[in-house]
Amino acid sequence: MPCGYGAAPAIRERILTMSTTLDFDLRPSERRTPAAEREAVLADPGWGQYFTDHMVTIRYSAESGWHDARLEPYAPLAMDPASQVFHYAQELFEGLKAYRQADGSIVTFRPYMNAARMNRSARRMAMPEIPEQLFVDALEVLVRADRDWVPDTQGHSLYLRPFMIATTRALGVNRPAQEYLFVVIASPSGNYYSGGIKPVSVWLSRDYTRAAPGGTGEAKFGGNYAASFAGQAEAVEQGCDQVVWLDAVEHRWVEEVGSMNLMFVYGSGPDARLLTPALTGTLLPGITRDSMLRLAPDLGISAEEGKISIEEWQAGCESGQITEVFGCGTAAIISPVGHVKGTDRAWSIGDGEPGEVSMRLREELIGIQYGSRPDPYGWVHGIA
Ligand SMILES: Cc1ncc(COP(=O)(O)O)c(C=O)c1O
Numbered sequence: 231m232p233c234g235y236g237a238a239p240a241i242r243e244r245i246l247t248m249s250t251t252l253d254f255d256l257r258p259s260e261r262r263t264p265a266a267e268r269e270a271v272l273a274d275p276g277w278g279q280y281f282t283d284h285m286v287t288i289r290y291s292a293e294s295g296w297h298d299a300r301l302e303p304y305a306p307l308a309m310d311p312a313s314q315v316f317h318y319a320q321e322l323f324e325g326l327k328a329y330r331q332a333d334g335s336i337v338t339f340r341p342y343m344n345a346a347r348m349n350r351s352a353r354r355m356a357m358p359e360i361p362e363q364l365f366v367d368a369l370e371v372l373v374r375a376d377r378d379w380v381p382d383t384q385g386h387s388l389y390l391r392p393f394m395i396a397t398t399r400a401l402g403v404n405r406p407a408q409e410y411l412f413v414v415i416a417s418p419s420g421n422y423y424s425g426g427i428k429p430v431s432v433w434l435s436r437d438y439t440r441a442a443p444g445g446t447g448e449a450k451f452g453g454n455y456a457a458s459f460a461g462q463a464e465a466v467e468q469g470c471d472q473v474v475w476l477d478a479v480e481h482r483w484v485e486e487v488g489s490m491n492l493m494f495v496y497g498s499g500p501d502a503r504l505l506t507p508a509l510t511g512t513l514l515p516g517i518t519r520d521s522m523l524r525l526a527p528d529l530g531i532s533a534e535e536g537k538i539s540i541e542e543w544q545a546g547c548e549s550g551q552i553t554e555v556f557g558c559g560t561a562a563i564i565s566p567v568g569h570v571k572g573t574d575r576a577w578s579i580g581d582g583e584p585g586e587v588s589m590r591l592r593e594e595l596i597g598i599q600y601g602s603r604p605d606p607y608g609w610v611h612g613i614a
Pocket residue numbers: 325486488489490491514515516517518519558559560561
């Protein structure tokens with residue numbers, strides 16, 4: 231892959247990260263957030279509301295490949311209104327977190343998996359793949375510059391949002407853009423459950439589907455999320471917290487919940503086993519999902535991928551075979567489901583408290599991420 235370099239005059243400092251495919255021009259902000267202001271934000275960061283002092287940008291063109299990698303002050307992007315992303319939604323994103331360890335160092339969790347997923351998404355959206363090492367280097371450059379923004383409160387983290395947009399100035403729909411911008415921004419995030427973990431209620435959407443066979447469901451593509459807002463709004467109108475996405479053909483096979491993968495626990499104690507809907511092409515292959523499938527057997531909980539219909543879900547809960555159900559994803563880690571509602575049915579799971587298996591898996595994963603448990607899988611990646 232060809233690679234170019236940024237314009238020299240603006241360079242204040244240049245580093246060569248050891249294994250990177252590009253040099254990053256470091257242009258640190260001269261107006262960093264004062265420490266007291268930053269600490270006030272970190273005390274109660276909420277979710278996705280505050281952003282750090284810097285961002286990373288890397289450009290791509292069909293002629294030059296990836297080039298002009300920079301760390302620069304966080305700022306609005308100046309974009310031509312004819313940029314293809316505004317018209318044909320050629321856009322992708324990823325999401326992962328940086329965690330502060332007890333010794334003050336900072337790690338991320340399985341970042342190469344995010345890089346690989348972004349590249350799978352890129353292939354689907356006819357966008358350029360980014361070298362995995364360049365993706366991870368971009369995260370590292372940003373986190374090192376903004377390391378003071380990584381909270382040291384357990385359960386808090388720095389959410390990293392890499393994304394890619396089509397910048398070619400053209401209204402033709404007959405071919406994908408030839409130029410792209412890859413950006414990484416970061417946002418401190420608080421505990422997803424500030425008031426303790428409470429099971430959520432979910433709505434079985436039959437009017438809206440998230441993804442269809444051959445569509446874009448397994449890509450982390452912004453359009454999937456734009457298309458999901460109406461279903462989520464319907465769930466809220468029905469008095470539920472989240473929407474459950476069913477398959478687009480028969481409207482009965484369970485796929486995902488909100489922006490999380492779903493896990494079903496059968497049995498309990500030493501007999502507990504985990505089932506999650508298989509990756510059929512319409513589900514997002516979650517990194518938390520994959521981690522649960524790997525972790526569970528090591529905790530003595532067998533885990534499998536399969537199919538589950540809404541009828542089987544209801545019958546399983548009513549017979550007591552299904553003991554716990556939870557959504558899983560980077561933001562919440564796990565989100566227990568306590569109540570299910572549809573147009574013609576409703577049922578409950580458990581006693582209104584998070585289940586034992588859900589909480590065990592959660593504790594284990596969080597322990598690995600924050601360094602209080604060993605990481606036999608090599609998932610944790612030191613970053614600063
Ligand atoms: C639709 C959807 N499913 C599942 C997930 C969970 O993926 P991950 O565990 O990688 O965060 C996400 C989160 O981004 C998502 O948007």
